[in-house]
Amino acid sequence: MTAIQTNEREKLIASANTLRWEIGENIHDSIIETIYTEAAKIANKAVRVKEQKKKYSYDQAIDRIVTSKWLGFPIMFFLLAVVFWVTIEGANVPSGLIASLLVDTLHPILKNFIASVGIPNWINGVMIDGAYLAMAWVISVMLPPMAIFFPLFTLLEDFGYLPRVAFNMDNLYRKVGAHGKQALTMTMGFGCNAAGIIATRIIDSPRERIIAIITNNFSLCNGRWPTQILIATIFIGGAVPAYFAGLVSAAAVVGIALLGIIFSLVVSWGLSKTILKGEASAFSLELPPYRPPRILRTLYTSLIDRTIFVLWRAVVFAIPAGIVIWLVANITIGETSIAEHFTNWTDPFALIVGLNGVIFLAYIIAIPANEIVVPTVLMLTVLVAGIAGVGSGSGVMFELDSVADTSAILHAGGWTVLTGINLMLFSLLHNPCSTTIYTIYKETKSVKWTVISTILPVIMGFAVCFFVAQVWRLIAGS
């Protein structure tokens, strides 16, 4: 850009300023005012509303209940709980079926086939025990819950319930200095944080948008539900009498989800009082009419647009992760594998925060996709604890058929109820997955905010786990 050009542009801006002074009225306001009055005039001419009796009391009656002061939140939690419960219950059987097909049946066939055509063992290991199994696990764990969760969630959305959720939560978010619409993006985050972060585009103020982006990670996403459910079933459910187990472990998962909402409020408050100071901006949220959901249409779009799309992305990330898992478990330095070196080295520190080195390593490997945390943890535990006779050999990612088997391995690996609770907390509070991190960068175009969004939850996770571990040990006296 030449100096002359710059000069000319400044002149243009200057003459605009002069003209503005000459006219002397508030142009912006007067234009808006004109638009509003004209719109009202034209609309009045064209619209005839018949005597309104109680015609659309149907919508209003529902709204009065679902957004009421006392019933709004309980109904919201109830609906979400039902959606999650149906997802958890419904996904179990198909997950098992897919796992037995892909892992138990297809895996040995593939492995034998590759061995029979004379491909070296290590390639067989990397490709089949690493990449293929990682993909198989992600499909069997993610596909069924997503195929149930997304349509249910989309039905709620199509019906018009989501804006009511935002309406209920809006006040809370405004009180902590964030944007009311953050309630909506948070809800989206329950499905997928990356989707939630893209949804923050509906927030106008950059300050509030950054807050919404940083705190979206506190919405437990699809990838983390299975971890929560499994660990809750083993450690929380296992600690109470059997007839309570199901209820208590479900309550524990809902509790973690609630904790996430509380964290998102607290962190939003903290941010808006420190590095992102400012007033909450006002906004008007339209409550759209309830519309009968189009069920077939919803099934189709939520399956194609959401389920397959998300699954595909997960598979793409899981394949390299599977290769890494196989490699760290099988490449040895001295007598021990890289994985064991790492866990031995981090164990002392990890124990202070009530976790263990295996969990650390699993989280590092699972950055690409949260859903592979549990299988990685199991596989590494077997390796480190040296349990013989489970799984299909070292470095093979596997899922055990029963919760009891999983439980036995974890207990043998030195896990306690504390480890379980802290794993659930750490699963809530840790860095976002790589897709989400990338999305944050794409949306904010700022390395600074990306780093903050990534590091902040990890620091909080360590702090919370440390705190819980200390209190636990004080009480338990060990």
Add this chain to the structure above:
Amino acid sequence: MIDQNKCETCPVHNTGNLKRLGINMDKFDFVVALSGNPNTGKSTVFNNLTGLKQHTGNWPGKTVTRAEGGFEFNKNRYKLIDLPGTYSLLSTSTDEEIARDFILFGQPDVTVVVVDATRLERNLNLVLQVLEITDRAIICLNLIDEAKRREIEIDDRALARDLGIPVIPTQARQGIGIPELLKSIEDVVTGKFICKPYRIAGSSKGLTKAVENLTEKVKNQFPGLPNARWVALRLLEGDQKIIDAIRSGEISGIVKRNSVEENIVAV
């Protein structure tokens, strides 16, 4: 000839000539922008015309980026752009900027404003703003079934007369009114129907003069900038974003970003 005219007024004829092209939008003849307030059914209209299955949701702010698709009607190929819903064109959030910049600088051949029949007055605010910056627009008066349910009657012909543009009542969810909408789009882009858009009266003489004066200057500085008048008006209002865009010369960049030929297909 007479017979053919009869055919053309029959809705069956129109949908018969509609070929949904999905994301195939090579060699399009015309560009159609879909705008409107949030949650009025833009994406539903979009899916209806393109045969795509863009996810629709019953909440404001569902579409945050613009989606594109194609359709063919009476041998003409159209590219359809689904813009994020906006209440106005004067706002600052990312999704609303995307919509505004496209109508302003993407130079669509026609802008279809999808309007919620149950909330006509508020929706008209946007319509009037759209008419300020484009000559060719159509109102797709959607959700008329809901309006009927609430016993709201809209005289669409009076509305069309007042605004100077076609007004097509539709129920996009059921596909009702879509053939008429197609016909109307064709009429406007081919010049068969000349819009005489209603422009906000009452701006003072001083203002009009100042805008004209500044528009000239903007045109001199940035030749080929579409909607120089709008840029001038925003400058006059002291819109900091526009001032910055002028200062950095980025204003031409906005135009380039929005020119349809260079778009990445985003569905």
